[in-house]
Structure formats: structure tokens, C-alpha cells
Amino acid sequence: MCGGAYSLENNHLHPKPDRPGCDEIVVFGPFRLHVNRRLLQRNGVAVKLGSRSLDILIALVERAGDVLSRRELIARAWAGLVVDEANLRVNISNLRKCLGEGKDGARYVVNLPGRGYSFVAPVTRVRSTFSPTELELIQSPDLRSNNASLTTHSEHLLPEPLKRLVGREASVSVLTQLLAEHRFVSIIGPGGMGKTTVAISVAHTMLEAFSGAVHYVDLASVTEASLVPITIASVLGLKLQVQVQDPRSNILAFFRTQKALLVLDNCEHVIDETAALAEQLYKSAPQVHLLATSRELLRVEGEHVYILPPLDVPPISADITAADAMMFPAVQLFMDRVAASGAQETLTDETALFAVEICQKMDGIALAIELAAGRVRSHGLQGTAELINSRFDLLWHGRRTAPPRHQTLQAMLDWSYKLLSENERSVLYRLSVFVTPFNLEAAQRIATDAVLTEAQVATAIASLADKSLLSSSMLNGTWHLRLLDSTRSYASEKLAKSGELNAVLRKFTEYLIAQLSRSNERENEWQAGARDVMEGDTMRPALVWAFSHTGEGERVCNMRTALAWAFSDAGESELGVRLTALAAPHLLVLSLLEECHSWCQSALSQLGSLEGSATHLILQETLVISALFTRVDRDELRSSIECGLNLARKLNDHERELELLAGQHIVMCQLGRFREAVEVSWRSLELARKVGSPAGLVMSEWMLGCAYHLTGDQVGALRHMEEGFKQAAALGVAKVDIYGYEHRIRAIIVLARTLWLSGAADRAAQVARQAVEEAELDEQPMSMFLALLYASTVFLWRGDIEESEALVSRLIEHVGRHSFGTNADFGTALAAEVALLRGEFRTAASRLREALSTLHVERRQILTNMLSRSMSEALFECGELLEAEAIIVASVESAEVRHDSFDIPELLRTRAKIGIASGQLDQRAAEAMLLRAIELANSQGALSLELRSATALSALLANDGRTEEAYTILAKVYGRFTEGHETRDLRTAKQFIETWRPAESE
Incomplete structure (x- = not known):
């Protein structure tokens, strides 16, 4: 469960090149593994693979055919660390998935029980240069x-x-x-x-x-x-x-x-x-x-x-450095031509991503890269990248001395276009509606008409490929075609002038609807054949099937083109509604929440005859899901959920009813209505039992664990969290993947927080780290957001400044990269918590004030009590006693109205501390308040909060000369801890105990 130890840095052992400038390349199947560049490609396209999974792959291919023990592989991927074998199994599973193990009979990594793992595919080793x-x-x-x-x-x-x-x-x-x-x-x-x-x-x-x-x-x-x-x-x-x-x-x-x-x-x-x-x-x-x-x-x-292949372009990554980017020829050529143009801009870590995006957009074509480089002198790197994304100009001029056909991309493509037959020209511009790779069947569906037969289209496509206007590659065992971006821009202009634009886009939209519908129809087939691969049940198997067979996000770009046309004045809204219902779940998987919400709103406003149908329910549910983490109006969200629940019950769709109950649970938690979250969780569990949904049972137990954690029942929280993990193992539920994130990761985070509150500080840290690592493997932006957000709170509670600061920095960078609406305020708030730990009280107060102003308006109550308490403490330390007093009093009153918040003991402790200093509470009242905090924490099973209040009360008693009483109270609570003795709270308590220890006890 806890997964052992983790490290932010590892020293990896890699093969050394025979001489400078060489890159050892290992070729197997459709893959090329660039060992020294740490890059895996499938048919020339970079494969996303975690660092440790890549270490394991390199180790296996180095000794292809040999058996490497689990110990050897762990030593390679987790050098110097002691980790559970479960980590190795998770990374091996991820590696196999990325390699497409089992598809079309492919076999790469074999497990030999009791011995280890072996790489069994034939490999060829080459070097990228010759002496x-x-x-x-x-x-x-x-x-x-x-x-x-x-x-x-x-x-x-x-x-x-x-x-x-x-x-x-x-x-x-x-x-x-x-x-x-x-x-x-x-x-x-x-x-x-x-x-x-x-x-x-x-x-x-x-x-x-x-x-x-x-x-x-x-x-x-x-x-x-x-x-x-x-x-x-x-x-x-x-x-x-x-x-x-x-x-x-x-x-x-x-x-x-x-x-x-x-x-x-x-x-x-x-x-x-x-x-x-x-x-x-x-x-x-x-x-x-x-x-x-x-x-x-x-x-x-x-x-x-x-x-002749395109120049190698680095994969787009937000953390790519200038040095990393300059290892790739496309970026080298681009920056060489930028310098030659007289531009003063040099490549830095901050601008490296812009250069990579430009080279990607230019498809690694040397001429296109040179022409784009010519824009940097007038627009800069960032401006050129934005210009290309918004308006790719085929008429940019290059060198005056170049042949006329190479002075602009327009001229270059005109040269090729004039050599085509009429059939080839028609097929080329019709295929420009595809933004991403497509197969022959798709091309025939779009390009065939009353004049051109499927056979003629196939002949034209073969000729276009021969003439380098279509490129081909192997994707998931099937040949696919694509137009280079410059060629597609050129062909799109030809389509717009042809008079066929609306007819082609209508056919394109109908084709996408048919394809997505076919994927849904194959859901039963997937469930029958894919459980061994997935190792369990999921809430949305059709989505997983679709993405495992098309590549992440492959369909989404085409969907955007079709939806934009369908909802335009020239389009057909009914097609748009049907396509949105099929496309929205894919947008959720990619955490494209704002976009999903926008399309759903457009579709719901034009339902027409589909009102009250299954399509209506799908749109209503995805609207709710996308709004959960992006919209401010919680009341509107609750109304949308109720509408969805009514539709689900009317249509007898138990699966979506379970999912909407999960959404209702999340909203109640965000609003701070924790008792209602408990009630929703129980309704969900009853329904899951009634309809026999394995994933629903597991999710409902985790929902109960989360709700009880927030109400302050840590014993109940642990019971239900553990029951959820137990049921998941027994029922074979490996993933509960709805609302754009993996609910197992949320469950692990809740478990980590509950463990800390219960007094298990070391296990809490271990589990929190596991949640972050599993989120990295999950590769869903929302999963990582939740893991970073709530893992940070565990380390803040422990007083671990460096680790909490590292997690908060990652959180801020992550929300900046993805469309998570106002969730960026959580990053600001937690950065303030780190500043408070550091004793930077003015900074903490300023940042908390900024974040809380938004979170209060949006009624994001799940963290606001904690943040308001921290705000009052920061102000107290700055000497702003009146404002500190007002904030903590209001926070206590707000929490006590609900009688069910886990952090009431902390609020009472801070209220007593500030009340004594401000003179609003006398000694007796402060003692009574701290005793109440201790009793409440004890009843909640929150030993860590009990210690904090006991420490505060003992300090108050000691200042009053009652050191023996102070010693007795604090020592009794401290003695119940079995771990975490090096954390901040326990070290402080120990120092007080030793100071106040009676002489006869020494």
C-alpha cells in the first residue's frame, strides 16, 4: 500500500557512446530507443514514458535475452533506495502498456516467475553517425x-x-x-x-x-x-x-x-x-x-x-531546457538561421519551448524552419510561435537567391500541386479536414463522391503518397496517413475556394459520429477481452478502449474541427449535439474541462427533439463533470446535478446515476457540507449494492472515507478507506476513472491525511508520496492536481518545509500549464502556508488574503477553514491582533454552525492563543477552550490535533506556574505516539516535557 521510499533525484547508469557525438540506438519492432538521449520513439514519434520505466527498459534491452532479477531492476531504477516490489510491477505494467504488449502478437517483456524479467524481442544496435x-x-x-x-x-x-x-x-x-x-x-x-x-x-x-x-x-x-x-x-x-x-x-x-x-x-x-x-x-x-x-x-x-526523414524535433515538454532543445537538429537549424537573420534573441530555458513548438509546427522540414526563423527578427521567439499558431502564412519569404519554387512555402506547394491530376487535387484538398493521422477507410469516406469512386480515391491517395504530399506511418499496427501542416494549410485554402467546404465538413462530421458510435458499441467486446490487460473493472471501459487504440488525444483535434462547423451558421446543430455527446467524454479524459463545458453548453442549448433522451443525459453529466473544477456558481452546479440525477433515474441508467452521486458528493465536500456528503455516499453505496456495480462499491466506500475524514471521524474514515482498497483487490477493480481523474489516487491522498490526523505521521508521508508517484503514472492532469494539492497539506502539517515547498512549486507550475480555472488560487494559498512555516509572516498574510478573497466567493470551503486559521496566525505574528481576532472568531463560529468539521480543534486552539494575547479571553476561558479542543480531537481520533492543543494548554499552564500539571497533560498525549518523533510537533512537545519534567521523575 505504501510503496516504500522515494527520491526526487536518481543517478542512472547508462551506456557510454564509443566516441563523442554518437548516439547508441536500439531498434526493435516499430521502436527506436535512443539510449544516450533517453528517448523512445514508435515509428518516429516520441513515446511518453516515465523516467523509471525508461531506466527499466534500457536495462532490459542492454541484456536482451537474459533474465534480470527484480533486485537488479530495482537497483537500476531506484539506485540507493529501498522500495517495495509493487513499484517495479507498476512500472513494468506501464512499460508494457506503452510498448503495446500483446497487440497483434507483440511480445517484448516476459515475466519468469521466481526469476525476474527478460526482454525477448529481437534487437538491432546501430549508431547515428559514421567515422x-x-x-x-x-x-x-x-x-x-x-x-x-x-x-x-x-x-x-x-x-x-x-x-x-x-x-x-x-x-x-x-x-x-x-x-x-x-x-x-x-x-x-x-x-x-x-x-x-x-x-x-x-x-x-x-x-x-x-x-x-x-x-x-x-x-x-x-x-x-x-x-x-x-x-x-x-x-x-x-x-x-x-x-x-x-x-x-x-x-x-x-x-x-x-x-x-x-x-x-x-x-x-x-x-x-x-x-x-x-x-x-x-x-x-x-x-x-x-x-x-x-x-x-x-x-x-x-x-x-x-x-529523407524530417529533422529530429524534441517532444513538447513544459520543462524542456535550452540545452535539451539544442540537442535536436531542427532546433539547431532554427537557431542557426535566427542568428543569421540578424535577430539578437538567444535560446534560454524560458524560450526553449517556443522554439520547439515552432519546429514541431514546421514538421521538421528544413525550408519551413528557415522561413519561420526569418520572422524572429521582427516578432521574437514567443511572437513567432503565437503567429504560427494563429495564422500560418504560406507567403513568408526566404532567401532571395533561392530557386523561385523555394522562396515561399506557397511557391513550393504550387510546384507540386501543378503536377497533380484533377482527381489527385480533389482528394488532396478534401483530406485537409483531417488534423491528425487517418487511415485509408477514413480517407475514402471523406473523399468519395458521385464522381470519384472508392477505388479512384485509393489510387489517388497512393499517387499522393508517392509524390510526398501524404506521409505514412504505422500506428498501433495499422498504416496511417497524414498531411504535413504546411501542406494541410495549403490544401485547406484550395478546399475553401472549391465550393465543396460545407459538403466535405458534413461528411466529416457524420464520419466521426459513426466512428465514435462504433467504439461505444464495442464496449462489451472490450470488457470481455481487456480485463486481463487492465487487471480490473473501470467506470468507463469504452473510453479506455478508444484511447488505447487511437492514441491519446488523436481524435480530439478532428472533433474540434467538426464541432466548430456544426454549431456555426453554415452547419447543422443536430449533428453537433450528437457529436458533442460522443466527444465530451474524451475531452474529460484529457482534462480539457473548459472546452468540454463550452461544447456541452452549446449542445444543451440546441437539444431540440433529443431533450429527455440518453444523449441529453450524457451532455448533462459531462457538463457537471467539467464544471466541478472550473465553475464558480456552486448553486448552479447543484441544480445541474439534480437535473442529471432525475434524468438518470427516468432512463434507468444506474451507472450514470452513480457517477452523478459522486459528483454531488464532491460538491458537498467543496461547500463544506460534510454531513450531506456522508448521506450522498451512503445512497451511492446502497445503489451500487443494488445493481451489483464493483466499481460503484469501491468508489462509494472511498466516498464514505473522504466524507467521514472531513466530518472529523478519523476512525470511520480509516475503516471505509481500507474497506474500499480491500474491495478493489477482491473485485479486481484497478481503476475508477471518472471526472477526469483516478479516484484511487484521491483515496490514497485521503488515507494519507487521515493517517497524519490519527498520529501516524511517517506512514502518512509515505502514502502521500505514493499518491504523487501514482499520479505521475496515471498521466491525467487532474489526478496530478489533486495529488499535489493534498499531498502538500500532509507535509505542511508535518512541518516539512522543503518537501512541502517542492510540492507546492510543482502544483503552481501544473495549474499554470492546464486549464483548471480558479484552482490556481489553491497554489497561492499553499505557497502562503509554506511562507508561514518559514516564519515569513508578512508574505504569508498577503498571499492568504489574495487567495481567500476568491475561495470565499466561490464557496470552496474544503480548505478555507485551514487557510483562515493560518491567516489569523500570520496576522497575529505580524502584530495585527484585532484583525487576527476577528478572522479566527468568525472561522470558529462558521465551523461550529455545522458541528462536523475535522479542523474545529485547530480553530479552537488558535482562538485560545490569540484570545489570550489580545485580552479577549482570560486564563480560565482560554484553558476551557483548549480542554474542549483536546476532548474534541480525542473523540475524532485525531491524535495529532490532540497533541497540538495539549501543547498549547501545557504552555499556558506552565506560564501560570503550573508546570507539574503541564507536564502530566502533555506527557500523557505524547506517550501515545508510536512514530513521527522527528516531526516538528513531536520535537516541540518533547522539549517542553523535558523542561517541565519533575525532579523525582528524572
């Missing part, structure tokens, strides 16, 4: 022989290479090897990818091997296919007779006995003629090596294709 020595070895010996009949290196007119080739060294090395082995290689890729730059670099690399016989032919300016042979002959310096119309025979004769490299650059617009001549050369001139560049395959005999 000069290796380059020598991979070239054929015959390429190094002399050929006096060819021109020398110094006589040749090969374009100069770039002085600094960024991120293409590995491609140049691989192409050199391919040319040596196969003679005929085509570099294929979209416009602007850098094919020409790489080809010229390869040509220069191989000049010596060919004794200077390297011929470069740029076909970009050739306007007619018939001119291709003449252009090549001209570059070769062949003198043709006037009567010879076709120089092919001369070219073939020139190369027949020659050893040479012929580079044919920019072939796509004259591809038929170029391909035919290249094939003839390959067959008849055995010593000629051919290197072609094109946006389309030549598709002739002898051709070996090299797809």
Missing part, C-alpha cells in the same frame, strides 16, 4: 581506383556544399553506403525537406572516390521532358552534331566505360523521361552510379529508395 574510417570501409574498393579518362576534381562545376550541414550527417553516411552497394539511389521527400542539400553533400563526399568524376544536373529549370537528355548532355560537355535530335546515344556512349557519379536533382516534374534515361544508364553503364532527388519515386529497375 571517416567506417566510411572508408563501407565504400566499394573499385570506387577508389583511378580513371584518367574522366575530369579531375578541380575541373568540375559541382555546387558548393553548405558550410554547416545540420542534422544530416547520418543521412549522408547512409546514402554513401547505399550508393556504393547498389549504384542507383533516389532521395525521396516533400519539397523543402533538404534533398538537394543532402545530395550535394553526398556528391562532395564521394568526389575523391570517383576521382572527381561527379556530374550534377539540376532539372528544376527544365520545362519540357524532351529537354532532359539535352540538359544532361550539356552538363557533360558533349558536343552534339546539329543533325542529332536525341542525345541519348551520346550520353550512353560517354558513360559506357566510365566510372562516374551522376546526380539528377529535382526530377519530379519530368519524371517519366528522367526515369527512362536513368534505367538505361543503370543497365548499359555498369560503372556509373546514379543519385536522384525527387518528390516522387522513379519506379524503374535498379532504383533503391531513401526516404
Whole structure:
């Protein structure tokens, strides 16, 4: 349960590269593991993997085929720490999930009972660069022989290479090897990818091997296919007779006995003629090596294709540093071109994310990156990132000396678009509605119409992929297609001008509705087959199925496009309502709460004939869920819940009724109506028992534990929390994942707080740390928010300044990154609590005043008593006795009206302390108040609060000269503790006890 010890920092052991600049890459299945960069990619896309799971993977692949014991793996991932094996199992499970273990028969990590774990998939180890020595070895010996009949290196007119080739060294090395082995290689890729730059670099690399016989032919300016042979002959310096119309025979004769490299650059617009001549050369001139560049395959005999990949871009991460970002070629090129433009801006940790976002948006395409870099001089890094996100301009200009087709992205794409057939053009702009990857079935559904058949669409798609206007990749065992962002922007403009926009978007919206509906229909199939993977029941299996098969958030971007159209003046609101009901749960899973609330409001306002239906209920429930953590009006929220509950009962939907009861429980807790939260929890438990819902039973027990904790019944809280965990294990319930977070994490946090109140300070800290670690694995923003928020309170109560400050800092950063409405005020408030612990009373008072002004208005009562008490203490320490007195008196009165708040003993203790100092309470009244606080804490089972009040009372008695009585009271309470003796409260109590100990007791 508690999971052992944890550390914020670990020293990991990683393989060292053989030489500087190398990156060891381990390839298995669709994965590439960059060991030194600590990056796992699936089909070129970064995989989100926790630090410890990555350590375990590296350890396993290093000794692939061997069995590593649990002890070895724990030592690797948790160096120097003693941890429970449960932590290893959790991380192994997470690793398997990320690798797609079991899908399509994939097997990577195998558990050998009693022995350990083994990595069983075949692995290939490569390095990302080649040394000069290796380059020598991979070239054929015959390429190094002399050929006096060819021109020398110094006589040749090969374009100069770039002085600094960024991120293409590995491609140049691989192409050199391919040319040596196969003679005929085509570099294929979209416009602007850098094919020409790489080809010229390869040509220069191989000049010596060919004794200077390297011929470069740029076909970009050739306007007619018939001119291709003449252009090549001209570059070769062949003198043709006037009567010879076709120089092919001369070219073939020139190369027949020659050893040479012929580079044919920019072939796509004259591809038929170029391909035919290249094939003839390959067959008849055995010593000629051919290197072609094109946006389309030549598709002739002898051709070996090299797809030039985009420049590597770092994954988007809020905590990426400038040093981390500059390890990636895309960012290196971007900043190199920023500097060359005369911009004074340098990359810092604060601006690194903007550079990464720009390079991601440019898809790692060299030309697009260079054009974006040109904006930094006038807009800055942040301004350029915002400009691209809001209005991606295809007409940005690059270098004046660049070929016309490369001076803007518009020109580059116009060049490709003009080469397309009418069918290909129609398919291309219709597919621009897809924001994320799509499969062939989806493309056919959208692009097919009365004129274009599915077969014709499939043919057009194959041609577009061949011409590098569609890129393909393997996702979850299925081939998917996507348009690069620049291509999609261009195609979207074509769609808008085509007159087909509304028809295509209607078809797109209907397709998304059909797909999401199909996922829901497969829920029963998922439950039957996936429980072994998930190890238990969940409240929303259909959502988990959908996301495990499409990738996190893959569908959401497409949903936004369809919803925006459906609710527009040109759209169809009925389609929008249906799509919102299907899309909203996905938005919740991603914690996109504000967006979810907005779409639900739009849909509910246009229900029409769907009022009172299951669709209405889904929208009502998701409106409630999204509002729980983002809206201020608690009364409106309660009304929405009641409406949802009535609908659920009318439709006999017990699952949603249970979920809405959970929402009602949360609202009651937030409002400080803890007794009502208990009542709601019992209703939930009765319903769960009645309908036989395993997840409902577990969730209801945890709800009861939370409610009893807040009412001040810590014994009851522990009983129900433990019962919930017991039921979860017995019923196989691994996740209760609704309201955008994992309820197990909330339960662990409540358990940690209850343990501290009960006097188990050390176990409380251990459990609180476990909650944060599990939230990290859960990867849901709201789960992490709750874990950080309430784990912080445990360490604040313990008096652990450094750990509570670290958690609060993470909380503030986290709420700043995600859309959590006014929850940012909790971060401000807890930062004030840290300042109070540090003795920075003015800072604490100022921050608490700021946070409480919002929390009181929003009636977020769950923490306001604690914060108001801290506010009064901070003011007291600042000498503001009157205001401190007023705040603490009001807080006590407010809490006592409800008679059910766990923190009433603390409020009474502080009231007595301030009352004595201000003169509002005499000795006798203060003693009575502290005795009442002790008795109340004792009845609640809150030993830690009992100690605090006992310490305050004993100090009061000692100041009155009654040290023996003070000693007796405090020693009796202190003696009941079995742990936590190094925490602040217990150390203080111990010092007082030793000071007041009677002489005969020493």
C-alpha cells in the first residue's frame, strides 16, 4: 500500500557512446530507443514514458535475452533506495502498456516467475553517425581506383556544399553506403525537406572516390521532358552534331566505360523521361552510379529508395531546457538561421519551448524552419510561435537567391500541386479536414463522391503518397496517413475556394459520429477481452478502449474541427449535439474541462427533439463533470446535478446515476457540507449494492472515507478507506476513472491525511508520496492536481518545509500549464502556508488574503477553514491582533454552525492563543477552550490535533506556574505516539516535557 521510499533525484547508469557525438540506438519492432538521449520513439514519434520505466527498459534491452532479477531492476531504477516490489510491477505494467504488449502478437517483456524479467524481442544496435574510417570501409574498393579518362576534381562545376550541414550527417553516411552497394539511389521527400542539400553533400563526399568524376544536373529549370537528355548532355560537355535530335546515344556512349557519379536533382516534374534515361544508364553503364532527388519515386529497375526523414524535433515538454532543445537538429537549424537573420534573441530555458513548438509546427522540414526563423527578427521567439499558431502564412519569404519554387512555402506547394491530376487535387484538398493521422477507410469516406469512386480515391491517395504530399506511418499496427501542416494549410485554402467546404465538413462530421458510435458499441467486446490487460473493472471501459487504440488525444483535434462547423451558421446543430455527446467524454479524459463545458453548453442549448433522451443525459453529466473544477456558481452546479440525477433515474441508467452521486458528493465536500456528503455516499453505496456495480462499491466506500475524514471521524474514515482498497483487490477493480481523474489516487491522498490526523505521521508521508508517484503514472492532469494539492497539506502539517515547498512549486507550475480555472488560487494559498512555516509572516498574510478573497466567493470551503486559521496566525505574528481576532472568531463560529468539521480543534486552539494575547479571553476561558479542543480531537481520533492543543494548554499552564500539571497533560498525549518523533510537533512537545519534567521523575 505504501510503496516504500522515494527520491526526487536518481543517478542512472547508462551506456557510454564509443566516441563523442554518437548516439547508441536500439531498434526493435516499430521502436527506436535512443539510449544516450533517453528517448523512445514508435515509428518516429516520441513515446511518453516515465523516467523509471525508461531506466527499466534500457536495462532490459542492454541484456536482451537474459533474465534480470527484480533486485537488479530495482537497483537500476531506484539506485540507493529501498522500495517495495509493487513499484517495479507498476512500472513494468506501464512499460508494457506503452510498448503495446500483446497487440497483434507483440511480445517484448516476459515475466519468469521466481526469476525476474527478460526482454525477448529481437534487437538491432546501430549508431547515428559514421567515422571517416567506417566510411572508408563501407565504400566499394573499385570506387577508389583511378580513371584518367574522366575530369579531375578541380575541373568540375559541382555546387558548393553548405558550410554547416545540420542534422544530416547520418543521412549522408547512409546514402554513401547505399550508393556504393547498389549504384542507383533516389532521395525521396516533400519539397523543402533538404534533398538537394543532402545530395550535394553526398556528391562532395564521394568526389575523391570517383576521382572527381561527379556530374550534377539540376532539372528544376527544365520545362519540357524532351529537354532532359539535352540538359544532361550539356552538363557533360558533349558536343552534339546539329543533325542529332536525341542525345541519348551520346550520353550512353560517354558513360559506357566510365566510372562516374551522376546526380539528377529535382526530377519530379519530368519524371517519366528522367526515369527512362536513368534505367538505361543503370543497365548499359555498369560503372556509373546514379543519385536522384525527387518528390516522387522513379519506379524503374535498379532504383533503391531513401526516404529523407524530417529533422529530429524534441517532444513538447513544459520543462524542456535550452540545452535539451539544442540537442535536436531542427532546433539547431532554427537557431542557426535566427542568428543569421540578424535577430539578437538567444535560446534560454524560458524560450526553449517556443522554439520547439515552432519546429514541431514546421514538421521538421528544413525550408519551413528557415522561413519561420526569418520572422524572429521582427516578432521574437514567443511572437513567432503565437503567429504560427494563429495564422500560418504560406507567403513568408526566404532567401532571395533561392530557386523561385523555394522562396515561399506557397511557391513550393504550387510546384507540386501543378503536377497533380484533377482527381489527385480533389482528394488532396478534401483530406485537409483531417488534423491528425487517418487511415485509408477514413480517407475514402471523406473523399468519395458521385464522381470519384472508392477505388479512384485509393489510387489517388497512393499517387499522393508517392509524390510526398501524404506521409505514412504505422500506428498501433495499422498504416496511417497524414498531411504535413504546411501542406494541410495549403490544401485547406484550395478546399475553401472549391465550393465543396460545407459538403466535405458534413461528411466529416457524420464520419466521426459513426466512428465514435462504433467504439461505444464495442464496449462489451472490450470488457470481455481487456480485463486481463487492465487487471480490473473501470467506470468507463469504452473510453479506455478508444484511447488505447487511437492514441491519446488523436481524435480530439478532428472533433474540434467538426464541432466548430456544426454549431456555426453554415452547419447543422443536430449533428453537433450528437457529436458533442460522443466527444465530451474524451475531452474529460484529457482534462480539457473548459472546452468540454463550452461544447456541452452549446449542445444543451440546441437539444431540440433529443431533450429527455440518453444523449441529453450524457451532455448533462459531462457538463457537471467539467464544471466541478472550473465553475464558480456552486448553486448552479447543484441544480445541474439534480437535473442529471432525475434524468438518470427516468432512463434507468444506474451507472450514470452513480457517477452523478459522486459528483454531488464532491460538491458537498467543496461547500463544506460534510454531513450531506456522508448521506450522498451512503445512497451511492446502497445503489451500487443494488445493481451489483464493483466499481460503484469501491468508489462509494472511498466516498464514505473522504466524507467521514472531513466530518472529523478519523476512525470511520480509516475503516471505509481500507474497506474500499480491500474491495478493489477482491473485485479486481484497478481503476475508477471518472471526472477526469483516478479516484484511487484521491483515496490514497485521503488515507494519507487521515493517517497524519490519527498520529501516524511517517506512514502518512509515505502514502502521500505514493499518491504523487501514482499520479505521475496515471498521466491525467487532474489526478496530478489533486495529488499535489493534498499531498502538500500532509507535509505542511508535518512541518516539512522543503518537501512541502517542492510540492507546492510543482502544483503552481501544473495549474499554470492546464486549464483548471480558479484552482490556481489553491497554489497561492499553499505557497502562503509554506511562507508561514518559514516564519515569513508578512508574505504569508498577503498571499492568504489574495487567495481567500476568491475561495470565499466561490464557496470552496474544503480548505478555507485551514487557510483562515493560518491567516489569523500570520496576522497575529505580524502584530495585527484585532484583525487576527476577528478572522479566527468568525472561522470558529462558521465551523461550529455545522458541528462536523475535522479542523474545529485547530480553530479552537488558535482562538485560545490569540484570545489570550489580545485580552479577549482570560486564563480560565482560554484553558476551557483548549480542554474542549483536546476532548474534541480525542473523540475524532485525531491524535495529532490532540497533541497540538495539549501543547498549547501545557504552555499556558506552565506560564501560570503550573508546570507539574503541564507536564502530566502533555506527557500523557505524547506517550501515545508510536512514530513521527522527528516531526516538528513531536520535537516541540518533547522539549517542553523535558523542561517541565519533575525532579523525582528524572
